Amino acid sequence: MSGAEADRLRAFIEKEARAVGFDAVAIASAEEAPSRAVELRHFLDEGRHGTMLWMEDTADRRAHPRDLWPEVRSVIMLGMNYGPDENPLALLDKPDKASISVYARNRDYHDVVKGKLKQLAGKLAARTREDVKVFVDTAPVMEKPLAREAGLGWQGKHTNLVSRDFGSWLFLGSIFTTARLAADEPERDHCGSCRACLDICPTDAFPAPYQLDARRCISYLTIEHKGPIPRAFRARMGNRIYGCDDCLAVCPWNKFAVTAAEAKLKARDDLNEPALADLLLLDDPAFRTLFSGSPVKRIGRDRFIRNVLIAAGNSRDDGLAARCEELASDPSPLVRGAAVWALEQLLAPQEFARLAERLYASEEDLAVRAEWRKQ
Incomplete structure (x- = not known):
């Protein structure tokens, strides 16, 4: 050339x-x-x-x-x-x-x-x-x-x-x-x-x-x-x-x-x-709809909610505690574990201890149980 x-x-x-x-x-x-x-x-x-x-x-x-x-x-x-x-x-x-x-x-x-x-x-x-x-x-x-x-x-x-x-x-x-x-x-x-x-x-x-x-x-x-x-x-x-x-x-x-x-x-x-409050409400279909065509969709709903729960804990907004408590019983152990940590940040120590007493015994996942023990 x-x-x-x-x-x-x-x-x-x-x-x-x-x-x-x-x-x-x-x-x-x-x-x-x-x-x-x-x-x-x-x-x-x-x-x-x-x-x-x-x-x-x-x-x-x-x-x-x-x-x-x-x-x-x-x-x-x-x-x-x-x-x-x-x-x-x-x-x-x-x-x-x-x-x-x-x-x-x-x-x-x-x-x-x-x-x-x-x-x-x-x-x-x-x-x-x-x-x-x-x-x-x-x-x-x-x-x-x-x-x-x-x-x-x-x-x-x-x-x-x-x-x-x-x-x-x-x-x-x-x-x-x-x-x-x-x-x-x-x-x-x-x-x-x-x-x-x-x-x-x-x-x-x-x-x-x-x-x-x-x-x-x-x-x-x-x-x-x-x-x-x-x-x-x-x-x-x-x-x-x-x-x-x-x-x-x-x-x-x-x-x-x-x-x-x-x-x-x-x-x-x-x-x-x-708003964190809105994102915490996402189930899998809602997550897929919101992030259709977005790179966020690739990590999946459970990993995404894990991240939102960490942010919820860091927000120190106790108004998010009720939804975090619901997610502490989510089918995904990844979500449940992050919800436990968020609740640890949002609740008074006595409230967290009472919740742990109620939910810890029925938790079968070892990683989530470790979160309840703050490990």
Whole structure:
């Protein structure tokens, strides 16, 4: 391909990427980058992936694009801005409300981004007659390191991608192609001495700058973790019931970002500040209806109510105690255990002791019995 042809193809990719709804586009080489494998191996060897065993199972393919698809020559990295209208940290001062991570307040971004990737990939394939594959987060692709190498931004001290144009608010997707495209230069790190994202973390999930221990991360605990929330982290969760935006929202580079204009990414009004009292009433059908098409639906009603109960306990609103008491007899032991902890926070010690005396004897699940014993 001549230089002029390469320039025209690059202009075509950028034009069509923006036409379908992407805000940023850059190209990375599919060649091996040893740093990717080293960073991933360290993360896994330290056990920081927690129960996300799939990360270890797919480590080899995850580190090297050609282990995932041997024919790939170039990786087109795309970013879609989802900057919120308001600072999501303000919601943390409203303990009777639930804080849902900004990215999850509307349609599942996997569906939105993948649809746009397919549109763009189809146009690229028609133009070049080369093969293409699209990936959005669910495949073993290291999007953030690839985006860093392509120059979309740099990985900040919170390990997430930071863009000079969009701060920490970019959804990422990739198109693998057999076309040989000129790679862009990586973006240099602009974090400097700033520690805002590290210092704000409620659970100290960053053992060092640029390192994350997922086992301590509220996003992991509320979404990926399937069992009871470890007692050490419950009070620190506050009213965060699905994900955590603290380290993203505090990034100083956000001041240069523009609010997302794409209507499909705007937050639903009913998910901006939902009341804990309303969410505690959700049975499985109501949960599925409320979160139809949302990423929240993937964790299931029981794990979701577990999270809401932790927030209810942290609210110190004794008006929620009656519903928490009902949930202490829920069919799910995960829900019952979280309800016990919430009641421990909401009731006077004597009231909690009387309730324990009534319900403990009939409880068969060992983990729930341990909650009644405050263990």
